[in-house]
Amino acid sequence: MNEKPLVICDLEERGATxxxxxxxxxxxxxxxxxxxxxxxxxxxxxxxxxxHGGE
Amino acid sequence: MGLETEYAIRFRPREGLGPAPSRFHLYQAVIxxxxxxxxxxxxxxxxEGVFLANGGAVWFEAERPAAGGGLIEGATPECRGPxxxxxxxxxxDQLLGQCAHLSKVDGHLSLIKNDRDAxxxxxxxxxxxxxxxxGSWSMALWRIxxxxxIPVLLVTWLGILLMIGGILLYLAIAxxxxxxxxxxxxxxxxxxxxxxxxxxVEGKETGGPTPIWLESMLLWATRIVSAPLAVCLLxxxxxxxxxxxRRELMPLLxxxxxxxxxxxxxxxxRLALADKALAxxxxxxxxxxxxxxxxxxxxxxxxxxxxxxxxxxxxxxLLFWRHQRLQIGLGDSNMAEVAEFLRVGTTALVxxxxxxxxxxxxxxxxxxxxxxxxxxxDPSLNQRVRFARGHQMSALEIQRFYLNACRAFVDRQLxxxxxxxxxxxxxxxxxxxxxxxxxxxxxxxxLIGSVDWITKKHLLDEAGPDLxxxxxxxxxxxxxxxxxxxYFQMLQAAGLAASLVHPSDVQRATRTPPANSPATMxxxxxxxxxxxxxxxxxxxxxxxxxxxxxxxxxxxxxxxRRRPTDASPSQNAASPDxxxxxxxx
Numbered sequence: 001m002n003e004k005p006l007v008i009c010d011l012e013e014r015g016a017t018x019x020x021x022x023x024x025x026x027x028x029x030x031x032x033x034x035x036x037x038x039x040x041x042x043x044x045x046x047x048x049x050x051x052h053g054g055e
Numbered sequence: 056m057g058l059e060t061e062y063a064i065r066f067r068p069r070e071g072l073g074p075a076p077s078r079f080h081l082y083q084a085v086i087x088x089x090x091x092x093x094x095x096x097x098x099x100x101x102x103e104g105v106f107l108a109n110g111g112a113v114w115f116e117a118e119r120p121a122a123g124g125g126l127i128e129g130a131t132p133e134c135r136g137p138x139x140x141x142x143x144x145x146x147x148d149q150l151l152g153q154c155a156h157l158s159k160v161d162g163h164l165s166l167i168k169n170d171r172d173a174x175x176x177x178x179x180x181x182x183x184x185x186x187x188x189x190g191s192w193s194m195a196l197w198r199i200x201x202x203x204x205i206p207v208l209l210v211t212w213l214g215i216l217l218m219i220g221g222i223l224l225y226l227a228i229a230x231x232x233x234x235x236x237x238x239x240x241x242x243x244x245x246x247x248x249x250x251x252x253x254x255x256v257e258g259k260e261t262g263g264p265t266p267i268w269l270e271s272m273l274l275w276a277t278r279i280v281s282a283p284l285a286v287c288l289l290x291x292x293x294x295x296x297x298x299x300x301r302r303e304l305m306p307l308l309x310x311x312x313x314x315x316x317x318x319x320x321x322x323x324x325r326l327a328l329a330d331k332a333l334a335x336x337x338x339x340x341x342x343x344x345x346x347x348x349x350x351x352x353x354x355x356x357x358x359x360x361x362x363x364x365x366x367x368x369x370x371x372x373l374l375f376w377r378h379q380r381l382q383i384g385l386g387d388s389n390m391a392e393v394a395e396f397l398r399v400g401t402t403a404l405v406x407x408x409x410x411x412x413x414x415x416x417x418x419x420x421x422x423x424x425x426x427x428x429x430x431x432x433d434p435s436l437n438q439r440v441r442f443a444r445g446h447q448m449s450a451l452e453i454q455r456f457y458l459n460a461c462r463a464f465v466d467r468q469l470x471x472x473x474x475x476x477x478x479x480x481x482x483x484x485x486x487x488x489x490x491x492x493x494x495x496x497x498x499x500x501x502l503i504g505s506v507d508w509i510t511k512k513h514l515l516d517e518a519g520p521d522l523x524x525x526x527x528x529x530x531x532x533x534x535x536x537x538x539x540x541x542y543f544q545m546l547q548a549a550g551l552a553a554s555l556v557h558p559s560d561v562q563r564a565t566r567t568p569p570a571n572s573p574a575t576m577x578x579x580x581x582x583x584x585x586x587x588x589x590x591x592x593x594x595x596x597x598x599x600x601x602x603x604x605x606x607x608x609x610x611x612x613x614x615x616r617r618r619p620t621d622a623s624p625s626q627n628a629a630s631p632d633x634x635x636x637x638x639x640x
Contacts, residue, residue, distance in 0.1 A: 054178025
């Protein structure tokens with residue numbers, strides 16, 4: 001995994017919602033994603049498996 | 056034009072309950088819920104499904120249902136432009152996502168709109184466009200080929216009839232074996248399941264029409280019986296079907312992952328630009344029949360010949376028409392609306408340019424599949440791919456070539472829809488953003504929530520480099536979950552993803568068909584006749600109404616080629632809606 005991390009250059013310029021900036025919202029979602037991605041992970045991968053695939 | 060999308064079914068049984076029900080059972084639970092939201096009619100087709108009042112359809116897609124396979128497939132109605140496709144695709148995503156969440160099952164059910172699971176099984180999206188199959192020579196070759204294929208088709212049907220006879224004979228023998236054995240074996244139900252399958256044992260459709268072993272045998276037998284037809288058809292389509300379109304469209308398709316790739320965490324934990332592209336192994340194929348996964352799928356011709364012509368021989372003769380369905384198998388299921396709009400909009404516009412013979416010359420790709428994989432494996436966007444005569448271009452350069460060709464074409468037209476101009480403007484905006492990202496490593500905010508692989512990469516990068524492969528893969532998959540805990544839907548709810556369609560338009564599209572399309576008529580009949588006293592069955596080409604002992608057939612193909620205007624091809628690619636309900640019978 002030697003990819004360069006992606007940087008968002010103008011996130012705050014998108015303004016604010018209810019006093020929360022877009023960058024705050026993004027940070028909040030990233031924190032949730034990070035936490036959730038480490039919980040019940042094996043089960044999630046099993047539950048979403050599609051035996052034999054599709055078209 | 057229209058989209059087909061296969062949704063993976065995720066089910067978690069409530070704690071303490073036994074094993075998960077079959078995927079067919081889960082599909083039925085979703086369909087029951089769909090029927091409470093919108094009017095539906097049973098599909099008259101060779102696979103299980105229903106048509107909706109908006110003219111679209113929902114299918115149970117499974118090659119091996121008894122062995123546990125199965126996806127829910129949604130198909131948009133036939134649309135006239137990319138905005139309309141996007142609206143109906145969103146309506147379908149919303150309807151199926153909500154109905155899965157609300158369906159009556161003992162556990163949590165949700166759908167995943169992606170193209171590949173954690174074990175590498177591939178499924179996903181296909182695009183359909185109606186385009187001329189070829190010029191005069193290609194059409195002549197195609198029609199001669201279709202005539203020559205008739206004896207092969209008859210032999211195939213004979214083989215299928217023999218298979219059906221063989222199944223009936225097997226059931227008779229199995230019955231004779233079962234009757235005495237059930238009296239002496241310890242587990243007669245287990246014996247019955249082995250001999251007859253779940254459907255027959257339980258006396259209802261369970262998704263297991265045959266035992267698993269028989270299902271495998273029948274699958275192989277079907278392949279063997281229809282192999283001569285498959286091989287002949289593959290040769291014919293390779294030689295005659297959409298040749299110029301395929302050649303001129305291919306560089307666009309292999310490079311468009313940078314715009315509309317969904318992103319995928321591969322087995323090494325690296326992010327590839329697209330989910331399905333790395334599984335593509337040929338240019339033209341029948342779509343799985345010969346273990347192929349092609350860019351251009353010709354499987355619908357095969358299905359028409361083998362199955363639909365069996366039900367109605369007229370279907371075979373419709374294959375002689377010049378305008379046919381071009382099915383593209385290379386493409387991801389998008390969560391981002393901008394990406395989905397551009398996937399369909401740019402392809403439709405380029406098809407118009409090709410149809411008008413207005414695409415500037417571009418050398419042939421030396422190795423298209425290799426080039427596709429090279430582009431997909433390079434999130435830095437620096438990879439250059441080889442064309443004939445030593446040319447090399449990056450994906451961004453290829454996309455700009457097509458963008459410039461489309462812009463020049465649109466500028467030359469006297470009348471152009473605003474939608475065509477919108478496709479060009481958004482396309483350019485995304486390419487400019489990707490160029491900035493390539494040069495600086497900094498992506499403009501506008502790409503977040505607009506380009507799926509960029510959005511997914513941002514989530515993965517921000518979640519941290521220390522995550523395990525499983526955790527990275529969960530982020531990859533849950534990004535596509537159609538529920539409030541799906542990561543893209545979380546971004547959307549926070550206003551971090553651009554929306555191109557108004558929620559009220561999406562709501563309307565769940566119930567109302569698009570105008571001036573076969574779907575208009577289909578939807579009309581479903582709304583008018585889906586009452587208890589009327590037996591209504593529907594497919595893409597016909598509506599059948601059975602009442603008081605007689606059946607009336609309404610053909611939809613006469614509405615197929617009517618266009619809002621013949622002024623210019625670019626208007627066809629991106630045309631505004633025109634009402635056509637005046638001509639309903």
